[in-house]
Amino acid sequence: MSRDIDVLVLGGAGVDTIVYVPELPLPYADSYMIDSGIRTRAGQTGDFVVLGLAALGLRVHHLDLLGDDPEGDLVRALHREKGIALTAIPQPAGTKRAVNLVGPDGRRLSLYDTSRGHADDRLPEATVRALAEASRHVHVAITPPCAEALPLLRESGATLSTDLHDWDGENPYHEPFAHAADVVFLSAAALADPERTMRRIADRGRAEVVVATAGAKGAYVLADDELTHVPAATPPALVVDSNGAGDAFAAAFLYAWLNRETPARSAQYGTIAGAHACTIPATDTTAIRLDELLRLTATP
Template sequence: MSVGALPVPLADSYPVPPLHEGAGHTGTGVALGCAALGLTTGFVDFIGDDHPGTLVRERLAGSGVDFRPLISPHGTRRAVSLVAPDGRRMSFYDARDPAELRMPPEHYLPPLRRARHVHVSIMNFARFLYDDIEALGLPVSTDLHDWDGLTDHHREFALRSDLVFLSTAGAGERIASVMREILHEGRAQAVIATAGAGGAYLLSADDRTPRLVPAVVPPGPVVDSSGAGDAFTSGFLYGRLAGRDLEECARLGAVAGAHACTSRGTHTDLIGREELHAALGPAPQATVTAAPGAPAGQLLRPTPP
């Protein structure tokens, strides 16, 4: 919902423009973004037999995403986002999944075996997929969002992923040390920290300090930053699967993230491959070997709707 300012002034009631309901969580965002860029994309998750679950199904229908949901008796996870006139936003997340929720292997293993890259969101049930992902020898990425480098929930995701995305919002001035910790203590090949209009920071094994990847000027006025991080991840993964180097992948992510800020709502206007190429030029020729029988660019992500 649109609000006049953040933080919202204290009041008994606060008039706002008409509310918008839609599928806007990180899992759908990365899946939709990758599919819009031409990647063959699979998506497994829990949703509820409820109105929000119907919104998720409707948003993914016809998108090119192979969506394979399981029905959770606890309902569909949801969030309320407040968006200021300058595009900044604050989300209130309803993490209703119980700690004991698990996804049965017979549901996720078939698409895993067809994948050549897996993107895992930080849902608790998703951490139990890592052993199977590693056994299949698949590269994996994750998004820690605003991790402060301290909260235990995120740590396993951070240390068991090959590409780690997060924002600078949680760690603040400690972000460089958090990035180094992820790189040195885990299996990550690269850590990417997004900083909104400040660009992004890239740290790989070849770097002594994080490299700044400048922000891209959006192609229109900034109206809503919701989903910009998911778009960044999609652009980066697209570049990675095309064989581009890490810095160019981050530039692709920056282009996709900037594009996402120019439309209201979350994941409502997704950048396509032609627009991405127009911003950075044609991709270099590269050979990428897929798993036997895997469609080119197959992605699987156990993530929230």
């Protein structure tokens, strides 16, 4: 079978409105003056993963539901500008959108508009099957309606990854993703015991690798029943925004893993890409390029 796509990214296409606020949590006030401006741009989790993978030279394709609306036009324009293949299935409810409040230290608070979708939304089975069978690997966002596509993806023979983001380890919505993927990413931010959650994912699902990112503490990698800590990389410039850091980590990890690096070495790639992303304002969609990533991973 010919697999002309290195990575198919399923879901996670949308638009964010970025607001830089004086502090988080934001105290109540009648109004705030935002001197840095308020900007709406294309780019949610799936968009940032596919941008990161493309910047590293992988052949990528993005599949999701998009509305016939200004937000959808922004997503389409971003993919055209970056030369990334996009299959957009019409979404009558509109394109996914969110508002991200970003504090001075780069932390963010995201407000997701859940009205841009319906419980019975589905991606066309024939489209999912054809693209998955043409792909070496599929990265699945946890946005609706990707869970319903997981059985088809498993049948395709492609390896799967997913990012559970700030899962608390209990919410049942995330479990189908956690148990279907070969590589599982998640944030340690909401976990009382990250190792316990990571081992539960590995025990109950099919994951070969589970990776918990921990911000300035680096990342923890569970592979072959062994937990390894990978230190955080030093950001190459001032940290301004954590938006997209996890997506950058996942893209760089997958680049290395698909090129047969070890899980721990792949996580090192991820920490470097994630640190780079923290120095890029959320209003920008610039991903680390392969030459820079390889230079930094080669530096002792």
